[in-house]
Amino acid sequence: MGPKAAEDEDIAVRPDGRGLSLRAMLPNAITAAALCSGLTGISFAIEGQWQYAVLAVVLAAVLDGVDGRIARMLNAQSRFGAELDSLADCISFGVAPALILFVWSLQGLPSFGWFAALGFAICMALRLARFNARIDIENQPHKSAGFLTGVPAPVGAGLAFLPVYLWIETGNDAFRDPLATTLWLGLIASLVISNIATLSWTAVRPRRDVRLPLIAIAGMAVAASLIEPWWLLITLSVGYLVLMPYALFRYGKVKRRRALHQAEQ
Template identity: 45%
Template sequence: MRPIRRRPIARDFSLLQLLPNILTVTAICAGLTSIRFGVQGNHLLAVELIFFAALLDGVDGSLARLLKSNSRMGAELDSLADFLNFGVAPGLLVYFWALQDMRSAGWISVLALAVCCVLRLARFNVAMKSEDEAPGPRLPPGYFMGVPSPAGALLAMLPMYISFAFTAPGANHEPVVPGILICGWLVLVGLLMISRIPTWSLKAARVGRENVKFLLVGVAVAGAALLTYPWETLILLCLAYAAMVGLAAARPPRRRSRD
């Protein structure tokens, strides 16, 4: 008599293990909602939602590794969320705000940003699956190759920050930057995403025990500044990050050999 094969018992997941995927789905909802508010003209809330999605993106992966709940589904979901939140939403916000009158040129720049973002994500996924398959030389620990997509999204909206910071509250917030320069800026940010410039990874940063108190005070001050002077603070953050990228391009860190 042949033995009866029992079906494998489905593994149940705790809500805590599903938390990284829940955060990723929340980030997707934030990105989609930012597009809605951008179309409706509520640009501040739209930008804040993309910033919120960027914060969630920085947490979900680390949380998944901490809870040992990594999965292929979670990795694919994270990539799709990054493309929507940092490749599609920022470009659409800028387009609906300032580039609709330019028609073809404005839309081409939005497409360039989105395509560069998805190419970067594809390259990153290949590198994560097998480091030996990653094109080009290896970078030292603590560095990305090219500008990460969350940082690229925040940089892409810099013309919006400038225009809103230097116009009176309640005004129509017409762009103070010419449309053709905004188009060029979107293309430049897209090219930075797929470039081979080594950029510093915040996730790899380490803080000495004696400096923790200063970091906490700095985070509190930055958070208060974002709430009180959002546009000016975002401009300073973008300029500081752009300076870091320029410094890394001028003086790249030593790369690891493949031996």
């Protein structure tokens, strides 16, 4: 989510009256680009260009991860940017994946498939609304422990496309089965709005003895994104799902440690 400031704070207007600076406009421009990328994915899906449709949403996720960080680097945070980011996320990671998956597979079950697409989009909107409602609340157990609540919006969209990755890579139409896709989308939608603790990248602190191997793995991942992008996306999706029980285990340890500390006071 985009960083925020007071609603009446007008940080983008120069005191000399010359209007908006490029520094203030850049993060919001990146957010708008992410929104356009997600919507373009729908256009590709209508034309049956499934690879481009999925990659357009993946590009939106990359841009979404960049805009907030650039805003903080440039000290260009604003409430407007936060609200724009939330609306863009709802469309790019809720509406766009739902429509792409409906055109790709779910329309094989006209009623249940459409309800699955609606449910996913609604759950994504509810997640983002919950985030905005809690943004000023100080007492957030998951956040204070370095965890997120539920599956983040970009990750949820990426997980929803797992059957598409497998279908593109293998060509097996079993992955395009509308009933299986409906059940899968329902599962991801439930994880998006769940209250379970999930890993946050900002809380990851690798030991010094593994940092160099991690840098090497990151470099290889970039190469894989160019050579075998679908296998990379499959690996990332499955890896995230495998790590979810680990996140619950870690949060359970933190929770027990906190309870013990409070009992000793």
